[in-house]
Amino acid sequence: GAGVSQTPSNKVTEKGKYVELRCDPISGHTALYWYRQSLGQGPEFLIYFQGTGAADDSGLPNDRFFAVRPEGSVSTLKIQRTERGDSAVYLCASSSDRAGTQYFGPGTRLLVL
Amino acid sequence: AQKVTQAQTEISVVEKEDVTLDCVYETRDTTYYLFWYKQPPSGELVFLIRRNSFDEQNEISGRYSWNFQKSTSSFNFTITASQVVDSAVYFCALELFKTSYDKVIFGPGTSLSVIP
Numbered sequence: 001g002a003g004v005s006q007t008p009s010n011k012v013t014e015k016g017k018y019v020e021l022r023c024d025p026i027s028g029h030t031a032l033y034w035y036r037q038s039l040g041q042g043p044e045f046l047i048y049f050q051g052t053g054a055a056d057d058s059g060l061p062n063d064r065f066f067a068v069r070p071e072g073s074v075s076t077l078k079i080q081r082t083e084r085g086d087s088a089v090y091l092c093a094s095s096s097d098r099a100g101t102q103y104f105g106p107g108t109r110l111l112v113l
Numbered sequence: 114a115q116k117v118t119q120a121q122t123e124i125s126v127v128e129k130e131d132v133t134l135d136c137v138y139e140t141r142d143t144t145y146y147l148f149w150y151k152q153p154p155s156g157e158l159v160f161l162i163r164r165n166s167f168d169e170q171n172e173i174s175g176r177y178s179w180n181f182q183k184s185t186s187s188f189n190f191t192i193t194a195s196q197v198v199d200s201a202v203y204f205c206a207l208e209l210f211k212t213s214y215d216k217v218i219f220g221p222g223t224s225l226s227v228i229p
Contacts (some may be wrong), residue, residue: 031215042117042204042219043158056215091158098215102208104150104158 002026004105006092012111013082021077021108025094032075033102034067035091043091049075050098082112115140117207117220125226126195134190134223136205142166146208147181147188148217153201164188195227 005024013019025032031050035043045059049069057067064082069075079086089109093102116139126132138147149161162172164181172179176193192199205220 033217035217035219040222042206042222043217045216045218048215050215059216089156093158098210101148101160101163102217103160106155106157 004092004094004103006090006105006108008108009106010109010111012113014113015082015084017082017112019079019082019110021079021090021110023075023077023092023094023105025073025075025092026103029094029096029100029103030072031095031098031100031102032069033093033095034075034077035093037089037091037107039088046077048098055098079110082110084112086110087112115142115207115209115218117205117218119203119205119220119223121223122221123224123226125228128197128227128229129194131191131193132195132225132227134192134203134205134225136188136190136220138186138188138205138207140207140209142209142211144210148204148206148208149179149188149190150204150206150219151201152204152222158204161190192225195225197227197229200225200227 007022033048034046037043048056052072064080067077089107091107093104095102118137145166147164151159178191180189202222202224204222206217208217
């Protein structure tokens with residue numbers, strides 16, 4: 001079956017701009033997670049959704065970062081006033097429930113110039 | 114504090130050698146999961162194994178084996194008879210979940226190069 005998909009695969013933007021990154025989880029998966037991976041490091045947790053609600057957003061670095069999942073399926077990670085330090089790979093994962101194994105998408109490579 | 118340590122930043126082995134990747138974790142939680150993921154050059158994280166904190170049985174899957182020792186908070190991963198296709202970054206991870214949160218904490222990764 002189809003895995004987790006993320007669009008776009010690459011995004012180049014200028015400092016100060018707004019970006020949206022999209023995640024399509026595996027069909028039927030109720031739990032969805034966003035991570036950020038900087039070069040040479042492991043993924044860092046950002047936010048976790050159970051259904052439509054953000055159950056844990058403790059990993060969001062500041063209020064420029066926001067994520068939604070309005071219908072409990074697709075999620076969008078939104079970054080306002082991007083900074084060069086936001087450049088990273090943004091990974092999305094989904095699991096069948098909060099105790100299930102997380103399966104990852106290919107990531108969106110964000111470059112802020 | 115919760116943390117995952119992978120002390121080996123980079124390892125190089127010659128094809129067909131065995132290699133062990135070390136993972137040490139820290140948590141005060143009694144219920145947790147441990148994972149290994151593989152990240153090949155293409156970038157996608159590939160799930161390899163999940164163990165829960167109550168199951169210390171070692172596991173073997175083909176050329177892969179895992180040694181979970183709660184007494185030393187370690188979850189080491191061994192590849193037997195390594196192959197070039199095993200070249201990748203390997204991440205050990207710890208999942209903690211309670212009523213109010215569910216997160217996976219990744220280690221920094223070990224980059225494995227298998228030389229033909």
